[in-house]
Amino acid sequence: MSLSATTTPPARLDPPGRPKPPRSRAGRFGRLDLKASPYLYIAPFFIVFGVFGAYPLLRTLWMSFHKWDLVNEPTLGSTWIGLDNYKALLSDDYFWNATYNTVGMFLMATVPQLLLALFLANILNRPLQAKTFFRLTVLVPNATSVAAVAIVFGTLFQRDFGVVNWVLSLFGVDAIDWHINQLTHWTAISTMVDWRWTGYNTLILLAGMQAIPRDIYESASIDGANAWKQFWSITLPMLRPTFLFVTVVSIVGGLQLFTEPLLFNNGSILGGSRRESQTLVMYMYENSIENTAKAGYGAAVAWALFLLIMVAAVGNFLLVRKTVK
Amino acid sequence: MSVTKHRLCQVAAVALVAITALGAAAACSKKADDTSSKPDKLIVDTFGEFGYDDLVKAYEQQTGIKVELRKTAQLGDYRPKLVRYLATGKGAGDVVALEEGIINEFKINPANWVDLQPIVGDKSADYLKWKYELGKSPDGKLIGLPTDVGSLAVCYRRDLFKAAGLPDDRDAVSALWPTWDKFVEAGQKYRTATGKGMLDSVTTAASAVMFQVGGDIFYDKDNQLFAADGKTLVASTSDAVKQAWATALKLVDANVTAKTATWSTEWSAGFKNGTFAATFCPSWMTGIVKDNSGAENAGKWDVASVPGGSGNWGGSWLSVPTQSKHQKEAAELAAFLTSATSQVSAFKLKGPLPTNLKALQDPAFQAYTNEYFNNAPTGKIFGGSVANIKPVNLGPKHGNVKEKAFEPALQAYEQGKVSATAAWEQFLKDVPLQGSY
Numbered sequence: 001m002s003l004s005a006t007t008t009p010p011a012r013l014d015p016p017g018r019p020k021p022p023r024s025r026a027g028r029f030g031r032l033d034l035k036a037s038p039y040l041y042i043a044p045f046f047i048v049f050g051v052f053g054a055y056p057l058l059r060t061l062w063m064s065f066h067k068w069d070l071v072n073e074p075t076l077g078s079t080w081i082g083l084d085n086y087k088a089l090l091s092d093d094y095f096w097n098a099t100y101n102t103v104g105m106f107l108m109a110t111v112p113q114l115l116l117a118l119f120l121a122n123i124l125n126r127p128l129q130a131k132t133f134f135r136l137t138v139l140v141p142n143a144t145s146v147a148a149v150a151i152v153f154g155t156l157f158q159r160d161f162g163v164v165n166w167v168l169s170l171f172g173v174d175a176i177d178w179h180i181n182q183l184t185h186w187t188a189i190s191t192m193v194d195w196r197w198t199g200y201n202t203l204i205l206l207a208g209m210q211a212i213p214r215d216i217y218e219s220a221s222i223d224g225a226n227a228w229k230q231f232w233s234i235t236l237p238m239l240r241p242t243f244l245f246v247t248v249v250s251i252v253g254g255l256q257l258f259t260e261p262l263l264f265n266n267g268s269i270l271g272g273s274r275r276e277s278q279t280l281v282m283y284m285y286e287n288s289i290e291n292t293a294k295a296g297y298g299a300a301v302a303w304a305l306f307l308l309i310m311v312a313a314v315g316n317f318l319l320v321r322k323t324v325k
Numbered sequence: 326m327s328v329t330k331h332r333l334c335q336v337a338a339v340a341l342v343a344i345t346a347l348g349a350a351a352a353c354s355k356k357a358d359d360t361s362s363k364p365d366k367l368i369v370d371t372f373g374e375f376g377y378d379d380l381v382k383a384y385e386q387q388t389g390i391k392v393e394l395r396k397t398a399q400l401g402d403y404r405p406k407l408v409r410y411l412a413t414g415k416g417a418g419d420v421v422a423l424e425e426g427i428i429n430e431f432k433i434n435p436a437n438w439v440d441l442q443p444i445v446g447d448k449s450a451d452y453l454k455w456k457y458e459l460g461k462s463p464d465g466k467l468i469g470l471p472t473d474v475g476s477l478a479v480c481y482r483r484d485l486f487k488a489a490g491l492p493d494d495r496d497a498v499s500a501l502w503p504t505w506d507k508f509v510e511a512g513q514k515y516r517t518a519t520g521k522g523m524l525d526s527v528t529t530a531a532s533a534v535m536f537q538v539g540g541d542i543f544y545d546k547d548n549q550l551f552a553a554d555g556k557t558l559v560a561s562t563s564d565a566v567k568q569a570w571a572t573a574l575k576l577v578d579a580n581v582t583a584k585t586a587t588w589s590t591e592w593s594a595g596f597k598n599g600t601f602a603a604t605f606c607p608s609w610m611t612g613i614v615k616d617n618s619g620a621e622n623a624g625k626w627d628v629a630s631v632p633g634g635s636g637n638w639g640g641s642w643l644s645v646p647t648q649s650k651h652q653k654e655a656a657e658l659a660a661f662l663t664s665a666t667s668q669v670s671a672f673k674l675k676g677p678l679p680t681n682l683k684a685l686q687d688p689a690f691q692a693y694t695n696e697y698f699n700n701a702p703t704g705k706i707f708g709g710s711v712a713n714i715k716p717v718n719l720g721p722k723h724g725n726v727k728e729k730a731f732e733p734a735l736q737a738y739e740q741g742k743v744s745a746t747a748a749w750e751q752f753l754k755d756v757p758l759q760g761s762y
Contacts, residue, residue, distance in 0.1 A: 073412070291725065
């Protein structure tokens with residue numbers, strides 16, 4: 001590599017009898033340096049991404065065109081079946097059920113979560129006593145482990161001795177079996193997600209709010225705009241880029257929901273006896289790690305999920321281009 | 326930026342790349358195998374509780390080989406790990422436990438497993454015959470040495486039975502339900518007296534019936550899911566499945582269960598809170614009942630026999646993956662852990678029921694009483710029903726079909742989500758999905 005060039009004896013590069021300006025070697029090296037070194041600086045990321053990102057991505061694509069047995073492939077091999085896995089996917093009820101659950105729980109969790117985060121951020125943006133304390137406190141749930149949250153919430157949402165049912169009973173509501181249908185499953189799981197992520201989004205939105213110049217608010221109040229009008233006409237429009245960032249992060253996280261529904265269903269990858277809260281990632285896991293003979297099909301599910309996230313991300317990009325000039 | 330500083334950065338970047346490459350090269354290189362020398366350490370992978378803690382210490386002292394026990398709490402988490410080890414060709418322990426529901430799946434490719442017979446010798450006379458035979462792959466290799474069987478009993482709460490006006494003495498309770506119909510009657514009495522479900526859930530009962538009937542369950546003798554016509558599912562015509570299903574529906578319709586699915590949070594909490602008064606327990610489950618019920622309920626539980634006389638849930642083998650670098654020593658360790666004395670020691674510690682015939686006849690085993698269960702003679706109760714277990718044909722993915730097709734459908738009906746017909750249809754739809762291999 002370029003290191004060896006620096007250690008080569010100068011005699012070979014500069015044969016006697018051909019005098020050269022002493023700066024020329026350094027100049028040539030300098031040009032190489034200018035051209036090559038930026039690539040070297042960014043190389044570590046691309047090497048790591050290549051090993052842990054691109055390679056698995058492409059291998060998964062390759063697998064999805066095969067009947068692939070995860071355990072026995074090295075010894076027994078795999079069979080090329082073209083697009084059969086994808087065709088099967090389109091007529092698979094359980095795949096569409098998982099898609100429906102994933103998108104449904106994403107909406108059920110994200111919409112109230114972002115509204116609540118906006119509300120909290122607006123409060124924290126006002127002059128408050130001990131504001132650092134409050135700002136740090138909203139982030140605490142995010143610092144806890146997903147598994148711990150899911151186990152605790154699983155206990156809270158228990159049918160017989162759960163705290164949620166106990167609180168509801170104070171208002172005369174009968175004990176709810178939170179595993180009984182899609183709605184109860186989604187409610188319990190969305191609550192877990194919101195508990196963990198609302199604070200994080202609050203802080204990001206708060207940072208966005210603080211970047212809005214104060215003098216705009218001052219001139220608005222001179223013009224007679226009240227707090228609500230200021231929020232509606234200044235804060236919200238100027239917060240839009242931040243809001244879109246928060247949405248993208250929520251989409252990527254929300255569509256990959258896995259641990260919460262898995263632990264809510266006591267570790268069952270089906271997500272309930274009628275698959276009420278099985279997400280796409282769970283369905284992928286079921287069709288690769290659990291049913292090892294179907295790893296090719298699981299790879300196709302992974303690519304379907306990838307496409308879904310791409311569609312959502314591109315949708316966001318178009319929105320961003322429209323609103324952020 | 327000056328040239329020297331620039332160059333320094335470049336050198337640093339090159340060095341970084343070089344180090345990354347070196348690291349990768351080191352990770353790729355393999356140490357030359359040296360199977361002849363004595364290993365420093367052997368790793369044993371198990372799930373749940375096998376009761377090997379004291380045994381491996383004894384083995385270390387005998388042989389000077391260190392043994393590391395890697396325990397995974399639940400089989401459901403254990404299996405994916407094993408799959409990963411086999412798929413990548415590295416990471417598995419030198420000795421791994423295979424449960425009855427998953428062993429057939431791993432037998433599909435015998436190349437992954439060491440043939441133990443040439444190393445440890447013919448042990449067929451030492452173990453329950455059917456159990457020993459199930460440890461063999463289709464091509465006749467001995468890939469697993471038997472550890473335990475999940476011979477079934479009923480664990481029940483004496484205090485709750487008494488309060489409901491049912492007998493509480495273990496012989497009287499066993500006499501209360503010689504058949505499943507009598508069991509349903511007892512459950513109805515309990516419901517009338519207390520308003521609660523007597524049994525935790527319906528799935529284990531169904532599983533017990535399956536083993537009592539025996540024969541083909543989800544697969545036929547040739548490990549096929551479909552009958553010769555290629556359309557009819559073996560599961561849809563199997564007597565074992567049909568009777569299990571019918572018994573389960575009876576239990577649900579008579580409101581005998583507390584609708585607490587096994588392993589759920591309601592279930593674990595139910596032991597302490599008296600949500601239900603009885604659960605079907607294989608020998609290995611006694612430890613779990615004890616842990617979930619806590620010290621405050623010591624002496625309240627007791628053990629009676631199962632309606633219909635016998636049943637089986639769980640039980641395992643110890644195998645040596647071919648990826649182990651110390652196959653001979655690993656096979657010898659597996660033989661040590663499944664010997665008669667070891668099995669009695671494991672039983673006393675955590676409850677897995679011996680499969681070694683000498684262990685089953687060992688007076689120390691037969692005379693064993695479990696203090697927590699009101700001094701029930703668990704050695705005699707569980708040991709006595711071992712002889713009644715009928716060998717059944719568990720297909721390659723029996724565990725998967727049972728847990729992801731049969732039980733969810735029954736639970737959906739138990740929880741009142743679907744009609745019996747819809748539950749049966751759901752089951753039949755899921756059998757090929759979960760059972761194909």
